[in-house]
Amino acid sequence: MDVNLVPLLPAVQVLVTALVVTLRDLFIKDGESRGVLAFYSLVGLGLAAAEVFFLLGGRQEGAFNDSYMLDRFALFFALIFILAAALTILSAIDYVRQTGMREGEFYALILFATVGMIVMAAANDLMVFFLGLETMSIAVYVLTGMWRSNGRSSEAAMKYFLMGAFATGFLLYGIALIYGATGSTNLAQISAYLLDQPSEWPVYLIGGGFLLLIGFAFKVGAVPFHFWVPDVYEGAPTPVTGFMSVAVKAAAFAAWARILLYKLSPLDNDWVFPLWIIAIATMTLGNLLAITQHSIKRMLAYSSIAHAGYLLIPIVVGVEWGGLPLLFYLLAYSFMTLGAFAVLTSMTEGDESKDGYSDFAGLGFKRPFLALAMALFMLSLAGFPPLAGFTGKFYVFRSAVLSGHLNLAIIGVLNSLLSVIFYLRVIVAMYMEEGGAAGKSFRQAPFVYIAVAIALLGTIYLGILPADALDWSRRAFGSLE
Amino acid sequence: MDTASFIFYLLATLLVIASLLVVFLRNVVHCAMALVTALLLIAVMFVTLHAPMLCVLQVMVYAGAIMVLFLFVIMFLNPGALEQQRGLWWGFGTLLAMMLAGVLVPLVATSDLPADPVAATELFGSPEMLAKSLFSDYVLPFEIASVLLLVAIIGAVVLAKREN
Amino acid sequence: MQALLDQMIQEGAFAGVPKEVVYTIAMVLTAVVVLSAFVAPLAGVTSWLERRVWARMQSRVGPNRVGPQGILQWLADGIKNIMKEDIIPTAADQKLFPLAPYVVFMGFLCAFVVIPFGESLIVADLNIGILYLLSVTSLVVVGILMAGWASNNKWSLLGGMRSAAQIVSYEIPAGLSVLTVVFLAGTLSMQGIIKAQGWRPWDWFMFHNPFTFCAFFLFFTAALAEGNRTPFDIPEAESELVAGYVTEYSGMRFLFFFFAEWGNLYVIGAVVTTLFMGGWQVPPVTDNPVLLGILQFLTFFLKAYFWVFVAMWIRATLPRVRVDQLMGLCWKYMVPLSFICLLGTIGFMFMDTNSRRIFGAITLGFAIATIINFFRRVGFQFRSAKPEAYWKPHI
Numbered sequence A: 001m002d003v004n005l006v007p008l009l010p011a012v013q014v015l016v017t018a019l020v021v022t023l024r025d026l027f028i029k030d031g032e033s034r035g036v037l038a039f040y041s042l043v044g045l046g047l048a049a050a051e052v053f054f055l056l057g058g059r060q061e062g063a064f065n066d067s068y069m070l071d072r073f074a075l076f077f078a079l080i081f082i083l084a085a086a087l088t089i090l091s092a093i094d095y096v097r098q099t100g101m102r103e104g105e106f107y108a109l110i111l112f113a114t115v116g117m118i119v120m121a122a123a124n125d126l127m128v129f130f131l132g133l134e135t136m137s138i139a140v141y142v143l144t145g146m147w148r149s150n151g152r153s154s155e156a157a158m159k160y161f162l163m164g165a166f167a168t169g170f171l172l173y174g175i176a177l178i179y180g181a182t183g184s185t186n187l188a189q190i191s192a193y194l195l196d197q198p199s200e201w202p203v204y205l206i207g208g209g210f211l212l213l214i215g216f217a218f219k220v221g222a223v224p225f226h227f228w229v230p231d232v233y234e235g236a237p238t239p240v241t242g243f244m245s246v247a248v249k250a251a252a253f254a255a256w257a258r259i260l261l262y263k264l265s266p267l268d269n270d271w272v273f274p275l276w277i278i279a280i281a282t283m284t285l286g287n288l289l290a291i292t293q294h295s296i297k298r299m300l301a302y303s304s305i306a307h308a309g310y311l312l313i314p315i316v317v318g319v320e321w322g323g324l325p326l327l328f329y330l331l332a333y334s335f336m337t338l339g340a341f342a343v344l345t346s347m348t349e350g351d352e353s354k355d356g357y358s359d360f361a362g363l364g365f366k367r368p369f370l371a372l373a374m375a376l377f378m379l380s381l382a383g384f385p386p387l388a389g390f391t392g393k394f395y396v397f398r399s400a401v402l403s404g405h406l407n408l409a410i411i412g413v414l415n416s417l418l419s420v421i422f423y424l425r426v427i428v429a430m431y432m433e434e435g436g437a438a439g440k441s442f443r444q445a446p447f448v449y450i451a452v453a454i455a456l457l458g459t460i461y462l463g464i465l466p467a468d469a470l471d472w473s474r475r476a477f478g479s480l481e
Numbered sequence B: 001m002d003t004a005s006f007i008f009y010l011l012a013t014l015l016v017i018a019s020l021l022v023v024f025l026r027n028v029v030h031c032a033m034a035l036v037t038a039l040l041l042i043a044v045m046f047v048t049l050h051a052p053m054l055c056v057l058q059v060m061v062y063a064g065a066i067m068v069l070f071l072f073v074i075m076f077l078n079p080g081a082l083e084q085q086r087g088l089w090w091g092f093g094t095l096l097a098m099m100l101a102g103v104l105v106p107l108v109a110t111s112d113l114p115a116d117p118v119a120a121t122e123l124f125g126s127p128e129m130l131a132k133s134l135f136s137d138y139v140l141p142f143e144i145a146s147v148l149l150l151v152a153i154i155g156a157v158v159l160a161k162r163e164n
Numbered sequence C: 001m002q003a004l005l006d007q008m009i010q011e012g013a014f015a016g017v018p019k020e021v022v023y024t025i026a027m028v029l030t031a032v033v034v035l036s037a038f039v040a041p042l043a044g045v046t047s048w049l050e051r052r053v054w055a056r057m058q059s060r061v062g063p064n065r066v067g068p069q070g071i072l073q074w075l076a077d078g079i080k081n082i083m084k085e086d087i088i089p090t091a092a093d094q095k096l097f098p099l100a101p102y103v104v105f106m107g108f109l110c111a112f113v114v115i116p117f118g119e120s121l122i123v124a125d126l127n128i129g130i131l132y133l134l135s136v137t138s139l140v141v142v143g144i145l146m147a148g149w150a151s152n153n154k155w156s157l158l159g160g161m162r163s164a165a166q167i168v169s170y171e172i173p174a175g176l177s178v179l180t181v182v183f184l185a186g187t188l189s190m191q192g193i194i195k196a197q198g199w200r201p202w203d204w205f206m207f208h209n210p211f212t213f214c215a216f217f218l219f220f221t222a223a224l225a226e227g228n229r230t231p232f233d234i235p236e237a238e239s240e241l242v243a244g245y246v247t248e249y250s251g252m253r254f255l256f257f258f259f260a261e262w263g264n265l266y267v268i269g270a271v272v273t274t275l276f277m278g279g280w281q282v283p284p285v286t287d288n289p290v291l292l293g294i295l296q297f298l299t300f301f302l303k304a305y306f307w308v309f310v311a312m313w314i315r316a317t318l319p320r321v322r323v324d325q326l327m328g329l330c331w332k333y334m335v336p337l338s339f340i341c342l343l344g345t346i347g348f349m350f351m352d353t354n355s356r357r358i359f360g361a362i363t364l365g366f367a368i369a370t371i372i373n374f375f376r377r378v379g380f381q382f383r384s385a386k387p388e389a390y391w392k393p394h395i
Helices: A006-026 A035-057 A072-099 A103-122 A126-144 A151-182 A187-196 A203-220 A229-235 A238-263 A265-291 A296-317 A319-346 A368-382 A388-402 A406-432 A446-464 A467-478 B003-024 B028-048 B052-076 B087-110 B127-135 B139-160 C002-010 C019-057 C073-082 C096-114 C129-150 C154-185 C190-195 C210-226 C251-276 C289-317 C323-349 C353-385
Strands: none
Touching: A006 A035, A006 A072, A006 A103, A035 A072, A035 A103, A072 A103, A072 A238, A072 A319, A072 A446, A072 A467, A103 A126, A103 A238, A103 B139, A126 A151, A126 A238, A126 B139, A151 A187, A151 A203, A151 A229, A187 A238, A187 A265, A203 A238, A203 A265, A203 A296, A203 B087, A229 A238, A229 A296, A238 A265, A238 A296, A238 A319, A265 A296, A265 A406, A296 A319, A296 A388, A296 A406, A319 A368, A319 A388, A319 A446, A319 A467, A368 A388, A368 A406, A368 A446, A388 A406, A388 A446, B003 B028, B028 B052, B028 C096, B028 C129, B052 C129, B052 C154, B127 B139, C019 C073, C019 C096, C019 C251, C019 C289, C073 C251, C096 C129, C096 C251, C129 C154, C129 C190, C129 C251, C154 C190, C154 C210, C154 C251, C154 C323, C190 C251, C210 C251, C210 C289, C210 C323, C210 C353, C251 C289
């Protein structure tokens, strides 16, 4: 049997790194420094990124009966995941030590989750997709509850696990129905079936599609399946929250784009309207509730719900116009959100998070760099030019207008205006109020600064010179053909 | 009615009864036992579908392992305490179930499943067939599943290990 | 069996009756016959023998009053227990309490379906035989948990819990050891596994290579633990739990649990014989099918019963382990070891037959040397201690 193992390279690289970290951890005595584990993880992720670039140059082909397609699309997402994992690990190094979590397992689980995500993005088979999703989800459930001395962390893990299991049920049921209707779990064959017999599909195929839709909506935290998001994001350790709101969401959107948006696109007409409602409800509710929050972490949780809403716009818009803005916005969103959470991570004193608005008061004078970076991330999230968030939103709304969903674009813009209220509140607190917590100095937390700096560079770069990334997103989505 | 359908309807009736018992019995342990019965009946159904391997795995995995863990947890907790909290949740659950039925019944009723069952070949459902498809067509899911289990084990140890 | 039935159907013996119904009735009839004619006396006699052997080993006499040498003791016990009042404690669960013994009993009885007493003496030679056996054994747990919980008694509950934890854990080394054999035989069918071996000891899987030799001990140990036998009988440890999950049971229901336990002992022996000791394989001495069948049955029965004897022996000599030791033994030693055995055996499968046979011969030699050494030491004991009772088995 001829097996093409090359496409597995990035995933296997990250997996091996995770295994090395897990095993190496066992040989470090209690009380000794475990910094080397973070180093291993970062090196492994770097190698994986190098492999992704190497594969980008070559010919992309499917493996294992086309159940695994590491095309440009998957590679694009693999880079997002690797970036998210690397930034999370960088910003978590000091955090993990201070809160007394188990370091080795923390890094290993981040890496395992990354493996799951890469598999998800590359999955061209519903079964492979599902297993990737579960690998990711289980790792993230555990990461959520890793801060065991903190009751809220455990509570969040429990909630996340139960909700996640519920969503898994929907997904699995949907997959079963689709398999029953088309006789295959392979997306290429399902797609061929759909094109073969236009509009003569059994009803349960559409039912299966809807169940998949609900499962995805759960995973990205879209209204009305968002209720777990705030509690889970708030309870989870801060770096994990950043990882969840970026990487997990990106992975879910990657699978969503490949499976529902692209391969099942003949069924589009059936769910355009529900999706339209979900998108509007998600952004509006997320932004409205974000205004009322007192904790910045919780505010960011609601803001991530709102951003899920923006990301749903390209999905409503459809294959023709939606691909490019979806991918580009996810990339932009990754940088700014990871940066914001990295700053938030640095606001930890002892094993206590300082994530209220009052804790950020006066940060602009105490930690100018952190505050400046936070201000830029907030502006970018709100969509001010010339930052990444603006470019991203511009293309998202442009796609809505071009495809004739003018109402979506208008509601989206109004929502962006609404979101300015709570994003600016952070800046106001940092520069116009006094008191509050200090945040860590460079000497205490050099790695967080590196993470923040990388995220900041990305945010500004994508805002000023988006051409390369846009081109890249276009070609990535084009590779689904 | 031929024998095969007779056996099917017999099993199906028993299965529905067992499932209803899971929902309506008041004692949690009794519910769990009814669930064991239901799972065993599904196993028997696999036999009638010429899939003895699946039957055995069903018994081993569900009745033998998962349900034992279920029972374990239920028995360690106080089942009496779990009998509380009715009213609202029952209403909510019933509503959801009826919605699901409202979706599923028309779906199944209007679908056109093939009328003639596919004939089972000699090797159908045998360990050989299972192994062949598992290690050729589905070797990637198989391997990813092993990663998944590893992650689950590590996660369980991380969350459950006593801290010093 | 099935072949016979098929032939009879062909000849029109059951004209007008659907095939499935014939099969079902035949299965039920076979089960009844096997149960009443074989399993019941087997478990009974085993119980008597165990008490006898045990007594001997402790320099006691044991039951010797009912029938010659007390061999009918089990009948007396059975009659006594049947005539007892059927007590269901008021606080017990009125539905599950009476049901539990039958679930346990059913789990054990199902095992007899695939036990190959001879080349043609098997109820059903399923192509998933050994897997079926593992899965029905795991059903017993449900019954035991049921009994423990339904008794509404802390000792019973703890006993049931311990038993469940123990059986579920020890299923893993047992399953992995079985897998080593399945790898060698290339089939899950019980008859297939036996046919892959031969009648000579060096054709047995036990002496295939050092790893299978090791796997054999792992399996036997795990099987004892799964059957709640000493030294792993912590679910019913008298010193801690009164009688564990059987505390509240009396009369016939109580007997059912022990029926299952003693019967299970024979199942363990039979499985060990099938997997590792060549099953019913006999030297080709006769062509007469009936004679051959009897010979095969006797071979299988005696081999299996030898392991029953060993289990009794272990029970009489070894003290009970603690709960944590029990779990530690399984997860820290037996599971990794059984993995090593599996991998080692896979390694040996790549070796050519002649070099492999050398390792097999070394293993066999080691086993024989151990046995000889054992008898040497026992002889030494006899010569120096000169115990009276040992020489009078007829008391």
